[in-house]
Amino acid sequence: MATPARNSGDLISGAVLAGLGILVVMEARRWDYLAPDGPGPGFFPMWYGIAMIALALGLVAVSLKQRAAGGGPVKWAEVGRALFAWAALTACLALIKVLGFAVTLTLLTLFIVSVMYRRPLSHGIAAGVLTSAGFYLVFPLALNVELPVGVFGF
Numbered sequence: 001m002a003t004p005a006r007n008s009g010d011l012i013s014g015a016v017l018a019g020l021g022i023l024v025v026m027e028a029r030r031w032d033y034l035a036p037d038g039p040g041p042g043f044f045p046m047w048y049g050i051a052m053i054a055l056a057l058g059l060v061a062v063s064l065k066q067r068a069a070g071g072g073p074v075k076w077a078e079v080g081r082a083l084f085a086w087a088a089l090t091a092c093l094a095l096i097k098v099l100g101f102a103v104t105l106t107l108l109t110l111f112i113v114s115v116m117y118r119r120p121l122s123h124g125i126a127a128g129v130l131t132s133a134g135f136y137l138v139f140p141l142a143l144n145v146e147l148p149v150g151v152f153g154f
Contacts, residue, residue, distance in 0.1 A: 010062070010066075014057065017052060021051075022053060024045055024052060028048075028049055089108065092105070092107065092108045095107075100147075105131060108128075135147065
């Protein structure tokens with residue numbers, strides 16, 4: 001029966017991710033939470049760790065609930081789509097130093113919207129450009145944090 005194996009995987013991965021979240025929170029507590037100018041170096045890791053713990057415990061709870069209810073078979077098409085999206089993200093991470101953050105994020109968003117969600121190419125292009133523009137407005141302009149620049153100069 002495929003259900004216990006899937007639920008066991010969810011249960012184990014949830015427990016491991018909760019442990020990783022606890023480690024992140026413990027490490028973030030060593031850093032300053034607030035600095036004189038605003039959030040310190042421990043601010044975002046602390047909240048990231050807390051979110052990781054909460055979501056991992058949610059995964060464990062859903063896994064236990066499905067196990068009690070009997071669950072269902074693994075939907076391999078959905079697993080394949082998730083792995084495909086993960087592969088696209090990995091490719092973008094490999095290309096970020098060559099193409100730059102803006103181009104890479106635009107391409108990733110275009111791929112997810114147009115290929116994964118099967119929306120028109122114009123929607124994918126618009127979403128990609130607007131997402132990159134949003135990141136540019138927040139990080140380089142508002143926060144004065146440089147994003148990786150590629151061979152195109154942006």
